[in-house]
Amino acid sequence: MDTFLKQLINGLSLGSIYALIALGYTMVYGIVKLINFAHGDVMMIGAYTGYFVLKAFGATPFGLFMAFIASMVMCAILSLVIERCAYRPLRNAPRLNSLITAIAVELILQNLMRVLPFVGPNPREFPTMPSKVFTLRTAAYPEGLISISNIQLIVIIASAVLMIVLNYVINYTKTGKAMRAVSHDMGASSLMGVSVNRTIAITFVIGSVLAGAGGVLYASAYPQIDPTMGYIPGLKAFVAAVLGGIGSVPGAMIGGVMLGVIETMAKAYLSSQYADAISYSILIIILLVKPAGLLGKKTNVKV
């Protein structure tokens, strides 16, 4: 078995991806109170877009860079379409209806990919660069105390960069301010001259861009892709968002990394078969014990 530190790196790498996806969930929930079920599938489409680009350009750093760009653009456009056609018409409908619609969108995306002739339901190998592992060896640990692969480095660094950019956008730009305002109070924001439709659309886009990047990273780390690949990471990323505090951006980042580490440790030291069940149990426990999550705020309902 790998050392604790090696597992920690594995956890950080996985957690960074969860964080990227969790951000999309948390921002959308914060602004329109919708659990965007389709978000995991947006990540899947990001992965497939990356696949086709890498197949074209080859698995090189340049190819990977182009894959990122392409998948982020693709996911941005996709989420604009989804928001406009499926979610916006139901913004004032009961929450239940939007939730069901989100589930329907998720199914459509998945099954569409199954049906498209150039995609199909069978798993494909995601092109990755040859793996290089950097190991720190010590006398006590000749096998290596801590090691990290080039892919893991890319995952962690790329995620960190994206999260820093996001943090800047949310806290230091006008768009970010608009997003925060609308998530606080949609009506008041619109009275203050904020274009609510545009802000919501931008929120979806930013979330999906991150998910697209996350898809490419996930496929690089776990190179088998198929149309159903988004469902489980999507669900886990949602758990991460709730863990950190749904609606809170730093919460999603922390929750994502935490969940990645917990899951990796559970797989390594407890049981690899039931590790997923442990992750889902975390969701249930958090919602019962501290529903606002680690960084979220408790709201009181007026009777």
Add this chain to the structure above:
Amino acid sequence: MSKDNDLLMKINNISIVFGGLCAVSGFSCDIHKGEMLGLIGPNGAGKTTVFNMLSGIYKPTDGQITFNDRNGTLHILGKASPAALNKIGIARTFQNIRLFNNLTVADNIRIALHSDRKVNPLDVLFRTPKFRRDEQIMTNKVHELLTLFKMDDCYGELAKNLPYGKQRKLEIARALAANPVFLLLDEPAAGMNPQETDELMKLIALIRKQFNLTILLIEHDMHLVMGICERIVVLDYGRKIAEGTPEEIQKNPEVIKAYLGGEAAGL
């Protein structure tokens, strides 16, 4: 102050704090059996919050509420749920009407009769004669109440399709079905025109006599409040600032200041 036989409810220095904000503080009041008591105050004074504490929806963070039910048993409200309080005789209506919208008028009232039912699941599943008799008893009670409220023609209508005034009346009828001794009415005349308000005043007086009720009423319509209430309590910023007969309240300078900032117009 005479205790026991005369007192229905003793509210002793209750307060409630929401996330740092003290919504009601140090509220005390003795409610006597058969009284018609009014609770008034500017918007946000904490009137509905007081109601919510008396009906079990909120638990006071401080203070105590005691209640004498219809059998004379003394209860301390403590952690009792609204359902438990309903069973010992406290019923209420809501500021923003809370009817069971997709159910019929009749079913809305039947639900308030739930606690008294003595059928078991087997009776229900197999529609035994005992079940049918019980349903008939309920149907009769529903017709009785609806006739009293002059709404028997709406028996089978869905609650959401009723005109506003009738919805308010239905809420009161439903509250009465549970056979309460203490009725809390939260702005029953809200949104009503003067004629409807007059009818409501007569209705409240009627049910008070017929059902031997003690009534606590929140209202903004001063004509109604001064017209039917024997005693009035005034809240402002979560505190009681005055208590007395309508005449006393109308002349009370604190009350006038709270509402109107200095002028005695409108009262």
Add this chain to the structure above:
Amino acid sequence: MKNKVLRNMLIPGIVAVAAVIVPAILIEMNVIDGYTAQIITLGGINAIMAISVNVISGITGQLSLGQAGFQALGAYAVILLTVNCHIPLPISIILSGLIAAFFGFLIGFPTLKLEGDYLAIVTLAFGEIIRIFLVNLKDVTGGPNGKQFSTIFTTSLDHGAMISYLAIIGTLVLIIILLQNFLRSTYGRAILAVREDSIAAKSNGIGVFKYKMTGFVIASFIAGIGGALYAPFIGFIKPDLASFNNSINHLIYVVLGGMGSVTGSVVAAFVLTGLQEVLRFLKDYRLLIYPLILIFVMLFRPQGLLGMKELSFVKTWDKLMGLFKKKAAAKIEVKGEDNE
């Protein structure tokens, strides 16, 4: 009064008995062929699952995305009880329902403390947890490859189709009748009150958690029965039975039929099951139909086909009688005019 009560019982009673017996005879006589019988019977299973989802999501008002988990529990339970414990099939079916109900009771405690979206997601999580356990408890469940279950439903070449039909449609009709009786009573009204406005419900004496739990346990019982009938009918089950996709399929029946309408979801289940077969030529494109229907319903008719109303055979009978009487009266008039 007694006549009306008798009539109200007789009309649906006759329809129910006819719906169970007549097609069974036709199947036995091969007037309805085996393939069609299979589809109708499968529709029956789907209808039972649709009722389960409707009870918790439509009638009790708590959206559950994990009912398939209870179906799977019922399916595996019936196999274990019949094969390992040698309990006769009819009894194991009922016991399986009770086992599923028991799990519903346990799962209900944490779940029903939540509301809305969070409640829905937690039911999804529990469904997934059930699936994971079913995959991994290989000794008991046969693991991801599933378990076979041979019974008279599948082994009897001559009578299998009829037996399947009778058992499943018979159970479906029984469930519908008992459920309707339960709902049109003080218990049913209490559950509806919780759905409509839980604060008003508790202020009028209804124990809200108690009745949410009642709805949840009834729904899991029905789902367990659905699973316990599915296993012998299909003859083979896999842990996928507990998957989210399966739960969603059942949810689609309810959304289409009307959340809150038992008869609506039954009709929708049969229609969509039939549609799946009819559209087989579309191959994988079929998979797009269900979610597209879902979106269309949500956008254009969110209350579904029947909303919260139920199909009433008594009312339909009255309408038909009314039409007959009108036509007869018109004929007499015409005859009268002819004579003049």
